[in-house]
Amino acid sequence: MSLSAASSTPPLTLLHLGLGSFHRAHQAVYLHELQQTGDRRWALAGGNIRADMAETVAALIEQDGAYTLETITSQGKHVYTRITSLQTVVPYEPSLKGLISIGADANTRIISFTVTEAGYYLDDKNQLDLSFPDLSADLDAARQGQVGSTIYGALTAILRARMHANAGPVTLLNCDNLRHNGDRSRGGLLQYITLLGDAALLDWVKSHTSSPNAMVDRITPRPTQAVRDRVLAATGVDDPAALMGESFIQWVIEDNFIAGRPAWETVGVEMVKAVQPYEEAKIRVLNATHSGIAWAGTLVGYEFIHEGTLDPMIRQLAFDYVTDDVMPVLDTPEHPCPLDLAAYRDVVLDRFSNPAILDTNQRVVMDGFSKIPGFIAPTIRERLARGESIASVAILPALFLAYLQRWHAGLIPYTYQDQAMDPAVGHAICEAPDPVAALCADASLWGELAGDTRLLASIRTAFSQVTQLTQRTTP
Numbered sequence: 001m002s003l004s005a006a007s008s009t010p011p012l013t014l015l016h017l018g019l020g021s022f023h024r025a026h027q028a029v030y031l032h033e034l035q036q037t038g039d040r041r042w043a044l045a046g047g048n049i050r051a052d053m054a055e056t057v058a059a060l061i062e063q064d065g066a067y068t069l070e071t072i073t074s075q076g077k078h079v080y081t082r083i084t085s086l087q088t089v090v091p092y093e094p095s096l097k098g099l100i101s102i103g104a105d106a107n108t109r110i111i112s113f114t115v116t117e118a119g120y121y122l123d124d125k126n127q128l129d130l131s132f133p134d135l136s137a138d139l140d141a142a143r144q145g146q147v148g149s150t151i152y153g154a155l156t157a158i159l160r161a162r163m164h165a166n167a168g169p170v171t172l173l174n175c176d177n178l179r180h181n182g183d184r185s186r187g188g189l190l191q192y193i194t195l196l197g198d199a200a201l202l203d204w205v206k207s208h209t210s211s212p213n214a215m216v217d218r219i220t221p222r223p224t225q226a227v228r229d230r231v232l233a234a235t236g237v238d239d240p241a242a243l244m245g246e247s248f249i250q251w252v253i254e255d256n257f258i259a260g261r262p263a264w265e266t267v268g269v270e271m272v273k274a275v276q277p278y279e280e281a282k283i284r285v286l287n288a289t290h291s292g293i294a295w296a297g298t299l300v301g302y303e304f305i306h307e308g309t310l311d312p313m314i315r316q317l318a319f320d321y322v323t324d325d326v327m328p329v330l331d332t333p334e335h336p337c338p339l340d341l342a343a344y345r346d347v348v349l350d351r352f353s354n355p356a357i358l359d360t361n362q363r364v365v366m367d368g369f370s371k372i373p374g375f376i377a378p379t380i381r382e383r384l385a386r387g388e389s390i391a392s393v394a395i396l397p398a399l400f401l402a403y404l405q406r407w408h409a410g411l412i413p414y415t416y417q418d419q420a421m422d423p424a425v426g427h428a429i430c431e432a433p434d435p436v437a438a439l440c441a442d443a444s445l446w447g448e449l450a451g452d453t454r455l456l457a458s459i460r461t462a463f464s465q466v467t468q469l470t471q472r473t474t475p
Helices: 021-025 027-036 054-062 097-103 133-143 151-164 181-196 199-208 225-235 276-300 305-310 312-330 341-352 368-385 395-408 423-431 435-440 443-449 453-470
Strands: 012-017 042-047 067-072 078-083 086-090 108-113 170-174 214-217 243-246 250-254 270-272
Touching: 012 027, 012 097, 012 151, 021 027, 021 067, 021 243, 027 042, 027 078, 042 097, 054 086, 067 225, 078 225, 086 097, 097 108, 097 151, 108 151, 133 151, 133 181, 151 170, 151 181, 151 199, 170 181, 181 199, 214 276, 225 243, 250 276, 276 305, 276 312, 276 341, 276 368, 276 395, 276 453, 305 312, 305 341, 312 341, 312 368, 312 395, 312 453, 368 395, 368 443, 368 453, 395 423, 395 435, 395 453, 423 435, 435 453
Parallel strands: 012 042, 012 108, 042 086, 067 243, 108 170, 250 270
Antiparallel strands: 067 078, 214 250
């Protein structure tokens, strides 16, 4: 179909669940850029599945979905772009009526979502962990005919309405930092529907949806008043929904769409057969390093990521982690990595060093109880399987334990948010006679590695190094 022919017909809809900063600085930007080329065959609609970000959502509604994105390079160049791809903003209501209506429309061909890694409630065997109160309450609500507040509850309600409307197939596109995010979120959704006992919906979802794996990347701090002020000064627009991100942006997607997709490849999205090599590099080199720097920076008194990255001792810990333990397992003769990992490591550290981003440790440390098993344990597991040292990667869980102890003592200078952690479990680890052993014995963090003597010995040594780091003079 030509673009001119497409312009005479209504655009197809991409419905996004979760209007947080990352989506608006990433997926919405790619569709905006595509529309700017003249390709308007797709339109973006979006809303939240929980009652959060009320002021931002209200501002987006008032502005017909438009908002200003500020991007900043490592050299300090500021660029301001008015993003207009979000053409329908759905106000939140507990019934999710508006989202369900759009999701059940035959013109909607993709439903994408960002709910953070911890929002999938999966254990180390990719099974739904019903010990999470949010998830069990969600299932109870769904059994009573109500709409839940988890991604599974929202998708179930939307897909059930779509099935009843005979609206046709739809792609479910995960945009979170979750390894194998399409496969794993799909597995969680099918388990959820099975637990509800809805056999008809289960069969329909299996045959009428696809779930591509994808890798997403752009550092997007929480918006601040300073961002709004800079946008006003630069553009003359006072935008309550303004936000800021780094200039770097990347999206790699498995080309597995059951009902069509935008021509994203024309605006820089990498459409590939297999996402895994890119995904592993990003999760282990970028995400795990990001968390480690945030834990270390908080422990020595920094507020921002760039401060910790520019600290020679913290930067060396991050450099050694990637160089010593990650690169050897991601690039092997049997499975060569398509990326230059050394160059990627250096780009990542350069991005983290950008002082203009002002990305806070508070934002990056969130959900440590899901990041240990998701970002860090795989490298430890693979190194141990090869009979190799885990001295450098062990620094990361050791930093997390030291951070957890500060949290336990009430000494973190901000509120720590962790959807995957039962606070009682966190406190119990810190109160144990041997906190290192208690951390290493936690099966939710380590799976089959829990209690492994090699893990314990390495983290104990690393914890001593962390103690030396934190006993330096506070900057």
